Amino acid sequence: MAKSVNKVILLGNVGKDPEIRSTTGGTLVASLSLATSERYKDKGGEWQERTEWHNLVSYARGAEILRDCVKKGAKLFVEGRITTRSWDDKETGKKAYRTEIVVSEISLLSPADGSNGRPASSGRASKNGTNRTSEPENDFGGVGITDDDIPF
Amino acid sequence: MAKSVNKVILLGNVGKDPEIRSTTGGTLVASLSLATSERYKDKGGEWQERTEWHNLVSYARGAEILRDCVKKGAKLFVEGRITTRSWDDKETGKKAYRTEIVVSEISLLSPADGSNGRPASSGRASKNGTNRTSEPENDFGGVGITDDDIPF
Amino acid sequence: MAKSVNKVILLGNVGKDPEIRSTTGGTLVASLSLATSERYKDKGGEWQERTEWHNLVSYARGAEILRDCVKKGAKLFVEGRITTRSWDDKETGKKAYRTEIVVSEISLLSPADGSNGRPASSGRASKNGTNRTSEPENDFGGVGITDDDIPF
């Protein structure tokens, strides 16, 4: 029986096509950037919008769903849990942190088939191929997700 | 009408007495570290426990509640939203990130009055006073919460 | 500070155009039927789908949003709380129950403008007028929502 709860519910828009990779152990991993935004009144009484970007990560079957069905611009609902990885930055010697949402439930609310004007076959595969060789945005202190990060 | 959802639900244990401060505008701010833990089976089939630490922040009336009612060791339920602040680290020139949960609902599940064996009057005020002068754990790149971070 | 939590999160499809009425005190009230469905495997290993219908109710500004923006077929996300009303059935003398979700947050996920093929101006007003005279599906033992049911 659980003695604690760590639950996240997000509904927002996908900022980029998911990035797909595998752990050395062969588990499929998908990373995704999801935007939520809220309106608030600033001190002058003007309505402002603040956008929050969330780092989602999904494994195995969830990663397949994100890879096959979810594209930039899609509206997505997810449930998950918060996790924060930390490492010592090799260059600076400082501790660095990255907080991610490990996704447990996915619900795609807008089709991935380009109904929003974007072609569905817009070269995601080749983009992912490129990512696999370069992956600059994944270089979080040189410490990526390893098989030890996968909770099963 | 909201077009997105950013909701967090946490139930866990408070790691330290809350830290209380004020913005230059006079809004009370409370920071809190909350632990959630989950059990999982490792590759060898052994049960392991993983603890996740969450940075909570609360303003105004919520900060008063945390200050007056919540102490180290308390069991706490909160609702909130995820927010990530970033700044350029002055020393390293690198971008640094800190993800926090802005608390909107609080429910105290264990009394703060030392029923768990700890004295309720354990010098929180003086500890906070000490924190105000030294505050090493709050020096996130020298960039703390400002009035601009407060969404009202 | 809350000592309990009563929270519902629903994402589903609207079964009919909302029904709009007012309390004797003049507060606008909207009622809505929302369907969620889940897939499960039956004893024979076949995939089945089960649909659950939820009675939503919203007041004041929320009722305006439902009235103006939400139509049959729309995909809707809501947050709310569970409430159960009971009354003595006048005919049978038995206790009757009706559980409703009092909506606190609404997020419309599909446009109400007929993009699903239905005209947006499909005479909702006159339908509501008709409902007001007949309203068989609202006759819950002759006991409707009164101003006493409104929590403010």
Added chain:
Amino acid sequence: MAKSVNKVILLGNVGKDPEIRSTTGGTLVASLSLATSERYKDKGGEWQERTEWHNLVSYARGAEILRDCVKKGAKLFVEGRITTRSWDDKETGKKAYRTEIVVSEISLLSPADGSNGRPASSGRASKNGTNRTSEPENDFGGVGITDDDIPF
């Protein structure tokens, strides 16, 4: 991938010891009444408290946990989904409804061992035995949970 969401989060107090029974197929079933309460201001500006009672139901392993660890007065956190059963009342011929929360996650927040002053061994078995013969509160038109209600 889910196309809808039906999620309930409750934190409250158990009204009575759980009732335990089995389906004809041998699946253990536990029923539980959980109270949540909220404070609100009435029209005269006075603070009032409203208590809501939720019918929880849990199967198999969850039913074991409720049977073994949860007693009247316990503080409980649960996640689940809303479900409504209906049947034709044999006496009156009218449709009757009962809404229940099918529990998927349980977190016991106060010990079941009588730390609240009540003995842990307070004859739950015999009370349940009594219930089994009389069970007036379970006589929902003579239609109880059957194996067909169990989603696995």
Added chain:
DNA sequence: TTTT
């Protein structure tokens, strides 16, 4: 840094 918590808790079981």
Added chain:
DNA sequence: TTTT
């Protein structure tokens, strides 16, 4: 980097 999304969306309205």
